[in-house]
Amino acid sequence: MSATEAKPITLIEALTQAMAYEMRNDERVVVLGEDVGVNGGVFRATAGLHAQFGSDRVIDTPLDETTIAGLTVGMASQGMRPIAEAQFDGFVYPMVDFIVSHAARMRYRTRGRLECPMVLRVPWGGGIRAPEHHSEANEAIFTNVPGLRVVMPSSPQRAYGMLLASIREPDPVIFFEPKRIYRQYKEMVPDDGEELPLDVCYVLRDGTDVTLVTWGAQVKEALEAADKLAAEGISAEVIDVATLRPLDFDTIAESVSRTGRCVIVQEAPKTAGFGAEIAARLAEESMYDLVAPVERVTGPDTHIPLFRLEMKFLPSVDRVVEAAKRAMQHG
Amino acid sequence: MSATEAKPITLIEALTQAMAYEMRNDERVVVLGEDVGVNGGVFRATAGLHAQFGSDRVIDTPLDETTIAGLTVGMASQGMRPIAEAQFDGFVYPMVDFIVSHAARMRYRTRGRLECPMVLRVPWGGGIRAPEHHSEANEAIFTNVPGLRVVMPSSPQRAYGMLLASIREPDPVIFFEPKRIYRQYKEMVPDDGEELPLDVCYVLRDGTDVTLVTWGAQVKEALEAADKLAAEGISAEVIDVATLRPLDFDTIAESVSRTGRCVIVQEAPKTAGFGAEIAARLAEESMYDLVAPVERVTGPDTHIPLFRLEMKFLPSVDRVVEAAKRAMQHG
Amino acid sequence: MTLAAKFEIEYLQYLGPDGKTVGELPEAFRDPKKLVPLFKQMLFVRTFDSKAIKLQRTGKLGTYAASLGHEAAHVGIGASMREDDVFAPSYREYGAQFMRGVQPREVLLYWGGDERGNDFQGPRGDYPWSVPISTQCLMAAGAALSFKLRKQDRVAVACCGDGGSSKTDFYAALNSAGAYKAPLVLCVINNGWAISVPRHAQTGAETLAQKGIAGGLHCLQVDGNDLIAVLEGMRRAVERARSGEGGTVIEMMTYRLHDHTTADDATRYRDEAEVKDGWTREPMIRLRKYLTDAGVWSEDEEKAWIAECEQKVDVEIDAYLNTPVQPVEAMFDYLYANPPAELLEQREAAIAREGRA
Amino acid sequence: MTLAAKFEIEYLQYLGPDGKTVGELPEAFRDPKKLVPLFKQMLFVRTFDSKAIKLQRTGKLGTYAASLGHEAAHVGIGASMREDDVFAPSYREYGAQFMRGVQPREVLLYWGGDERGNDFQGPRGDYPWSVPISTQCLMAAGAALSFKLRKQDRVAVACCGDGGSSKTDFYAALNSAGAYKAPLVLCVINNGWAISVPRHAQTGAETLAQKGIAGGLHCLQVDGNDLIAVLEGMRRAVERARSGEGGTVIEMMTYRLHDHTTADDATRYRDEAEVKDGWTREPMIRLRKYLTDAGVWSEDEEKAWIAECEQKVDVEIDAYLNTPVQPVEAMFDYLYANPPAELLEQREAAIAREGRA
Numbered sequence A, B: 001m002s003a004t005e006a007k008p009i010t011l012i013e014a015l016t017q018a019m020a021y022e023m024r025n026d027e028r029v030v031v032l033g034e035d036v037g038v039n040g041g042v043f044r045a046t047a048g049l050h051a052q053f054g055s056d057r058v059i060d061t062p063l064d065e066t067t068i069a070g071l072t073v074g075m076a077s078q079g080m081r082p083i084a085e086a087q088f089d090g091f092v093y094p095m096v097d098f099i100v101s102h103a104a105r106m107r108y109r110t111r112g113r114l115e116c117p118m119v120l121r122v123p124w125g126g127g128i129r130a131p132e133h134h135s136e137a138n139e140a141i142f143t144n145v146p147g148l149r150v151v152m153p154s155s156p157q158r159a160y161g162m163l164l165a166s167i168r169e170p171d172p173v174i175f176f177e178p179k180r181i182y183r184q185y186k187e188m189v190p191d192d193g194e195e196l197p198l199d200v201c202y203v204l205r206d207g208t209d210v211t212l213v214t215w216g217a218q219v220k221e222a223l224e225a226a227d228k229l230a231a232e233g234i235s236a237e238v239i240d241v242a243t244l245r246p247l248d249f250d251t252i253a254e255s256v257s258r259t260g261r262c263v264i265v266q267e268a269p270k271t272a273g274f275g276a277e278i279a280a281r282l283a284e285e286s287m288y289d290l291v292a293p294v295e296r297v298t299g300p301d302t303h304i305p306l307f308r309l310e311m312k313f314l315p316s317v318d319r320v321v322e323a324a325k326r327a328m329q330h331g
Numbered sequence C, D: 001m002t003l004a005a006k007f008e009i010e011y012l013q014y015l016g017p018d019g020k021t022v023g024e025l026p027e028a029f030r031d032p033k034k035l036v037p038l039f040k041q042m043l044f045v046r047t048f049d050s051k052a053i054k055l056q057r058t059g060k061l062g063t064y065a066a067s068l069g070h071e072a073a074h075v076g077i078g079a080s081m082r083e084d085d086v087f088a089p090s091y092r093e094y095g096a097q098f099m100r101g102v103q104p105r106e107v108l109l110y111w112g113g114d115e116r117g118n119d120f121q122g123p124r125g126d127y128p129w130s131v132p133i134s135t136q137c138l139m140a141a142g143a144a145l146s147f148k149l150r151k152q153d154r155v156a157v158a159c160c161g162d163g164g165s166s167k168t169d170f171y172a173a174l175n176s177a178g179a180y181k182a183p184l185v186l187c188v189i190n191n192g193w194a195i196s197v198p199r200h201a202q203t204g205a206e207t208l209a210q211k212g213i214a215g216g217l218h219c220l221q222v223d224g225n226d227l228i229a230v231l232e233g234m235r236r237a238v239e240r241a242r243s244g245e246g247g248t249v250i251e252m253m254t255y256r257l258h259d260h261t262t263a264d265d266a267t268r269y270r271d272e273a274e275v276k277d278g279w280t281r282e283p284m285i286r287l288r289k290y291l292t293d294a295g296v297w298s299e300d301e302e303k304a305w306i307a308e309c310e311q312k313v314d315v316e317i318d319a320y321l322n323t324p325v326q327p328v329e330a331m332f333d334y335l336y337a338n339p340p341a342e343l344l345e346q347r348e349a350a351i352a353r354e355g356r357a
């Protein structure tokens, strides 16, 4: 076992560290995907794993996402714990059938006879000046699917702890990785094998006037917006949803019960994105707490454009600030 | 051209009638899918079309949904107007990649150089005692995807008019067909080639106390619930969403501005289903109109069970009535 | 002309439709006595089939997919596997499954709309029935890969139909099994039809066996109505797989004598004459003739055995019919090993609602 | 042994790495003069490539996929098509595309992060670049089917890589084209690598050409560094398709001399020696030698032509660099022919926000 290193690491390094930890401790764990082997993944998430664990544990696949998904389900249902990598968000669509029709219901349809403990890692979202089909915020493809867990960590520590928990989880986890913040900043992440829960939202900043709820890369925008708002005397609470499914609505509701206002920040296009679920829960369960209409700050209802324009698609700090101020005009 | 027939027809007959009408009038229109030819489709939606239009217009495909989707996009982008059939809802998942990555953005990514005028017909939902994977309410897979239209008619007349409009639409349409009501009742549907708009909700029943909003097979439950509520002196307005994307929220908002209460009825599992979007819009735009929390009556957050239990999964009239009454306790 | 590659695909047949042997029998299956238990198994399946169809016709079963005509293929497959191998069926390979310990009542429960049908009491590692066509082939490739990685002496066997051989998942299975030299046997049960779509409309390939060439798999075509050919083909394929030589695509030529399922009406799309012809080539007649000629089977034995089969099946049918519907909470159970709190709340609410109803 | 089927796959090579002919040249390509414009096209592409890479290195272009080493294959494909045929590229077949009228500035716009790069001013019916691997093959099958149904005398040609030949969409394309005998030519440009994954890890098949057998397509393997072999292979394939005989899978053996894209670092996974060897077999040297030996090309001509190419490319680069970024509303435009009201509202809001910014 490698010694706990005492230097801060990035989010993507935290992912590598988590995989290596669990591979050392559970030989059922294997990694598979395109270019995950010698190359260490196009983002380097699996860097070093092939050298450390060999070709029977770190497996390059033929170039086909249906294949990756199908093999993963096949292996998981026979007692392995595969971690599959989708090279980019835009390439998960061919995996949808196996995820929805098999992974998400292997346990259910066999009454527990077979299970499907797998993790699908998906580098997620825009903002890295990538080519076409490499920048999709498509979590809503999975959030209405029963039997899945859908998570999206947004810090090195949460990435480490939540990936460990996802690998250990006996049911399938869709693990979105906000690639824009893969290397945004470093944090101390002790390699202690401590997992984090897969059913809680994180309050990253306390506030009293308005609750900013978001996940993934937009956590940064929300925190910056909170700074700006503070400068104008508005106290914003910031919540990182972290696990979309199952949603820890209690944490959000509790916050809104104090602030009375909620701004949901979502990278995906607005209509029927996951933010709608949070707004819906507020409309059902927090109506009497709300003093202002719920606000959604999202991508527009179009495809994320190629990179010359993509930053105009993504929710900006300014738009979050404006929405919060609009909310402040009520109540 | 066949004479307009003067007898009432079912929803599925209305679909056949619409396809035949448009195939007579636009030779670019072809039908393709598994068993759509001589067999007339497993639900008989294409019955008679092969005899009438021949193998070049009514095309049996190899057994592969990826193939159906890919060929359809290929044909549509070369000037044809294909109507593809997914045999059952549970088999659309392998089509997701072509729908999302290509159909929904062919025009967008080529700046209008190529387009993708296609219809994907999807027999949808539970309640017909079908085998596994044949009863899925999975519209949320598509409702967060820009560039698509997502429709779901719930009467023979709307089926006819909306299918005509969908075929004529220059952009891709996902056309969900609530199979439980394929043959539920008949209506006079003149074969006059008149299309219906793809961006309006239908108010099926006026009311003043509560608005019941639904789509697909649950329209029946909503109407029956309205009857029951009327018997108890509660006046329910019933709205058939009919087109999920683009959503005619104005009609819903206008209704709620009068009733102050909204019950959303959705067959799909609750979390992050399309009902969430409607609730979210209410939370954003109708907060000051609402006198009661929004209610969602949905399938539970699990897979629809096999048919011995499936009716316990589907939203029942009683649950809609209860939700409406809960709403009536407010305001 | 320089050749980049060349291929030949063998066809196996040992027992003609007339029950006479064709060429020399393979070593392993020369003793007709050894075939008797398999013939009995085929008779059992046929009995089960006809009773299941009747159950459906009288409203006591949902849609049912019969195996009529496929008995030699299915039983031959079942006979070729070890207990700890893994089987990935489509939805009608009862012959193979019964031999692996699946109970007839489970088949009935499944088509009767009850998830417990998939909870096979016998082969705990086998895949459940797979309605999404050919996805089982790719899961089986994953299983085979996991055997190879863990150095387990096990083979994965998957079945799909002629229609299923068009499915991209089938291609993904053979491509990946080939890439990894994984111990996979893909059985394509070519019964001529995929619901209403005839074999020739599925592909321009002259055989379905040759699809394996695309992935570097071994390819074999056998008379799927000839139990001996199925056994010999499977023996070769399974041995190859077990010895690390890689996977095989084996096409078994048979015929679907029944409608696709009880929800289908084949008269809409297929000629009576073709079906009639199919009956002359079906698997039981020839095997019965062969075994009777060999003196290891008789009409009396058959009568007695069929009576026994009927009794056995009736016991299973009773067990099925007397299995109470699952309680409402069944639709929440087994969704997650660790169900989220919200789901448990929905579960409680559903139970409470039942209590009230 | 009874055979179910047998197959042979031909390999074509006419020009060895040394520039000497191998065997008899095909009728249609015996006149070396006719090859000169194609060689010039190959030189143009190579010039373009190196300038594009430089642009990327200096931060003026996004990720770029070079075509270095693939020039014979790409140009040979482009030369074999008619204007009204349809081409479905992956993302690096500039050689073919330039011949069809795609402008270098469009390539740059695309990799420069601007959708207008896909709005080819030349071949209006061609498919845009296809990042989702091999999906273009299946769309091309749909195009081919539509030509057949409408009795149009047109052929669809798609390209994918060795990696792309593992993709289920590739298999779906060959399966359906075979089923419909549609006029489709599938070119598998086997350059040895799919990013870091070597050809042998993609499949157990000894050639990629043989994948066509799975769908009953004609199969052919050619030396993809030999322009004449590419031309002759394509001629046969396109003629077959045009005459209604059906589709072909044609594997072109070449080598990726550059990193996968500018975002890749191939030294992480591939030997320098292999690349060095690749350079000895690349397509320009042999063709230059052959044409020079034949007296139809000279060093001086080459110098002059390259100078011309550089100028041409510089004009295109200028055009690209001077293309203003699209206004913010571009991300709403062309999403729908008839945009929904709500989208138009979002569009207005975005424009208003820009005005304020």
Ligand SMILES: Cc1ncc(C[n+]2csc(CCOP(=O)(O)OP(=O)(O)O)c2C)c(N)n1
Pocket: B034, B063, B065, B087, B091, C092, C131, C132, C133, C160, C161, C162, C163, C164, C165, C191, C193, C194, C195, C256, C260
């Ligand atoms: C993905 C998918 N698409 C469509 C269907 C509907 N369907 C069920 S069986 C069948 C035909 C299967 O034919 P074949 O593979 O030849 O098997 P057979 O039924 O003849 O045994 C079809 C189209 C399905 N179950 N799954």
Ligand SMILES: Cc1ncc(C[n+]2csc(CCOP(=O)(O)OP(=O)(O)O)c2C)c(N)n1
Pocket: A034, A063, A065, A087, A091, D092, D131, D132, D133, D160, D161, D162, D163, D164, D165, D191, D193, D194, D195, D256, D260
């Ligand atoms: C569906 C999909 N998966 C993954 C990728 C990422 N990717 C881009 S190119 C490539 C390798 C392609 O290799 P090959 O098909 O041999 O073509 P080449 O780049 O060598 O020309 C991969 C994996 C992608 N673009 N699309």
Ligand SMILES: [Mg+2]
Pocket: C161, C162, C163, C189, C190, C191, C192, C193, C194, C195, C256
């Ligand atoms: Mg069949």
Ligand SMILES: [Mg+2]
Pocket: D161, D162, D163, D189, D190, D191, D192, D193, D194, D195, D256
């Ligand atoms: Mg390659």
